[in-house]
Amino acid sequence: MSELKQPVEGSSGGGGSSSSSGGGGSCSSSTTNNADDTIIEEDSDSSCHNCNLQGMFEEIQNDLIYIKKACGKFGQWEDQVNDSMKGFAFQALDNAFKQRTGSQELTKETSYLQDKLKNTHRIVSMLKESLHSSPQLSSVNLNSQSLQLAKDSMIRREFNRYHCSVYLPAELEVESNDKIMAEISTFLEIAAVYNDLDVTTKLCLLCFSVFPENAVIKKKVLVHWWVGEGFIDTLGTSGKTAEDTANQFFNDFIEKGLIKPVYKKGRPSADSCNMDPYIRDAVIILAKRAGFFNFDSNGNPTEDFTRSRRACLVKTEEGSSIHELPYRLEQEKVQSIINVNEPNLDFRSEWFSKMKYVKVLQLGRWQSSAKHLIQVEDSEFLKGLKNMRHIRYLSLRGVSRITELPASICKLSNLRILNLNGCADLEQLPQGIGSLKNLTHLDMYECYLISHMPTGLALLYQLQVLKGFVIGEPRPGGNYCKLADLSGLEHLRKLSIHVDINKTSDAAKRELISLANFKKLRSLSISWSRLYDTPKKPLTLKRIATKKFMSRVKSTKPPPPPPSPLMDPVSVPLEKLNLNYFPGSKMPDWLMQWDLNKLKKLYIRGGSLSNLCHGKQCKWGATNVRFKFLEKLQMDWSKLQDLFPDLTYLEIFECPELSSIPCDENGVWKKAD
Known part of the structure; x- marks a missing residue:
């Protein structure tokens, strides 16, 4: 909860198993250490030193939950509950729970605690009974100090159940308090959902904790990260791709309300997602408790990998975390480095080269927009990759000033994914790249100097x-x-x-x-x-004369032979075809020979196309079609429907010669259900 500043006493989960203790006994819970030392709790029966006290605690807890709900429902109560009894009840309750969470010595007399709890139990039961039975209960002032103390106590108690630090403002206002109560309610719901997930799904969910609030995250970014961590693999034998497996996680998270798909222009599918801020706050708490990442008091992930084995590169107003990394020794502990928003990769070569067991290096940008610039002053540190024989995922996406990759990168035999997208200064790939026998994904898109x-x-x-x-x-020799x-x-x-x-x-x-x-x-x-695509030169008198002469010469030549009839089509199992800035006016001959009966998506952007006829029947089977910047394409709605008889989604942008198309203000048409 990044906006809440003042710490309140509580336990902090940082990566080891923890226990909560109270005045009369201690309870323990079973935990499982994942291979990367992340702590994932497992359900187990709690054993308590004093069953009577535990039962009393649970009954008080249930009563308080009832009271909390009642306070939310009875906002129109007319009179106030007796101030003295209310103050005594909540003050006694606050003291009792402070004793339970460790503010008193464990050596206190059990009998004293029993007497105190019995008295508290009696008062809380009376208050609950009066809430339940009296039709003329007066309204409790929601701004009253005693009620705030009670809510604070509940927040402490519920968060301490999860061994987390709690942050409360010094003075609670109504809006602030309501927000805190919403956050605690969300946290308890998310914690319950989280506890029902299997270990791998829990780890995948915790990855969302490092992204900024309200961030729109490409699914592909998470898929690559999960592959790098080993949560899923790209070398499966079941026929499923990593993307297929990851989509099961995404669908599960969406179904449980943990994330929301982000649709662009109402498209039928979404390749991005985001997370509600309250849910994100809860996931941060769970990630910190599990030792998945380390976070500062504002909820920002840090470079501290001593307990989590994962570091984040974060630039804040206070400074840049990458400058703190050289002070973090034991680099062999580092398993993953995630660049959240660091624009300058100023790694020290000697420090970087010691990360012998790292699996994930997400050094490039994860954001979709190229406005998020990342650069290196000196790419010499990349030579340290030769020591990282366990690395599975390396991203340098959008990093400028990298002109070449070290030849030693070809020794990374475990590398699955290499993302060089947008490395605008990269001039060539290493000749030995064929040694990466386990490489499944290679992205060199927009590396225009290659x-x-x-x-x-x-x-x-x-x-x-x-x-x-x-x-x-x-080029001569053909050695490419x-x-x-x-x-x-x-x-x-x-x-x-x-x-x-x-x-x-x-x-x-x-x-x-x-x-x-x-x-x-x-x-x-x-x-x-x-x-x-250079513009044509303006016609001069000399060029006009030359053009007329050439036309007379051509007229004396025999006409060209008619085009050869279409050969038997070749079955090509394409499901998606994207053509950008094709220079011809009609579909290329090699494409005309293809039988595209499985094609579902056709995207055409820019170029000189004016005729989209394909195949002997001049029809496409695509259901999802996008046209952008097609200035020469002339067609009305009726002809377009004949060309795409199975059309369900159409998106048009800057196609001035397409007429009578029933698109909305966003240039989108959808088939009615």
């Missing part, structure tokens, strides 16, 4: 997702990876390609034809470089 792919890509036999493959201008070389990757299901060739060249066409041989491909995205 002109050709190393031949080792064709040796990544476990590769499932490849983004940013470059088709460049042919061609698209056809990847057709032997049996697990490749998602591929994005950047065509960096002049549109007049046939080299790209010759490579793209080989896509028909990718039998497991489900998602394909192709982007054509816009560097060659």
